[in-house]
Structure formats: structure tokens, C-alpha cells
Amino acid sequence: MPKNDTARLEARLPASVYATLKRAAELRGRTLTDFVVSAAHEAARKAIEEEEIIRLSAQDQLAFAHALINPPEPNAALEKAKRAHAKNVEMR
Template identity: 55%
Template sequence: MPQEPARTARIEARLAPDVLALVKRAAEIQGRSVSDFVVSAAQEAAHRAIEETEIIRLSVAGQKAFADAILNPPAPSEGLKRAFASHRRLIREVR
């Protein structure tokens, strides 16, 4: 059986009585301590929050449009050409 990592940090939270009762009930249903339940729930929520910001989900139509834009990029607009030329001048001045 793998050894659990040592817990070295402590966190406190103030809960409304009805929220605490809900958390206790959920922990009981899963046969876990309130502390274990809260840590697990917080970890799952943290993973979800990070995933939502790091992973882009596209519909099938969005995937096709993305792939098409990469495989067949549009010609650069006049504004993009000016920006590129400006960037090139700036880089030359810095060097």
C-alpha cells in the first residue's frame, strides 16, 4: 500500500452550521473523516479550476475551423504587415 505524503500545512475555514452539517453528512456517506473529505473536495475543485483555464474545449465545428486556419492561414492584413515592419525596426534599434 503506497504511503501517503506527510501533511505539513493547516487550513481553517468558518462554516455556517447548515454547510457543516452537509459536509459531515457527505463525509459519513463516503466513510471518511470530515478533514479527509474537505481536503479531497478542495483538491478536486482545484484540479478542475486549473484545468478549466489551461484546456481549451472546442466544438467539432470549432476544431475544424481551428485546423483550417492553421493549414490554410489567411494572407496577412495591412495592419499586420505594418506591425511586423514596426517590430522589425524596433528590434534592429535595440541590437
């Protein structure tokens, strides 16, 4: 979406939730819309980040680093995949 494009979002919510959001926005000196959009955007960004980041234990981190530094020799399946890739993918 270009920078100036906007989209509309409508929501029905309990009056008590609306009152809480409105009060929080007032306390922050923001409009209700600005407060809700900002809070929703931050929550969405955090949810996406949590799903996309791979977290490894210290032991798994060491195993991963070791595999990168000292990769095993390619097995038959990897060699077959390499040949298929070379055959089917045009490299530029």
C-alpha cells in the first residue's frame, strides 16, 4: 500500500471496553483512533515477530553453529537434489 493510502476498520465492542480505551487514550493525550491503531499495530507487530523468530536453547545454538562451521559431507539425497536444481533452475 502506498504511504498515503488508508483502509477502514470498524469494530463493535462492549461499552466497558470502549470506555477503557477512551480513558487510556485521554491519559496519553491521544485520540481514541490514534491510541487504538497504535496499540493494535504494536500488538500485531509483536505477534508476527514471535511467530517468525526461531528461538534455540544454548545447546541447540551450539549444534547449529557447529553444523555451519563443520558441515557434513553431502549424502546421496542432497547430491540428487543438487542435480535436480541444476537441471530445473536457471541461474543468472
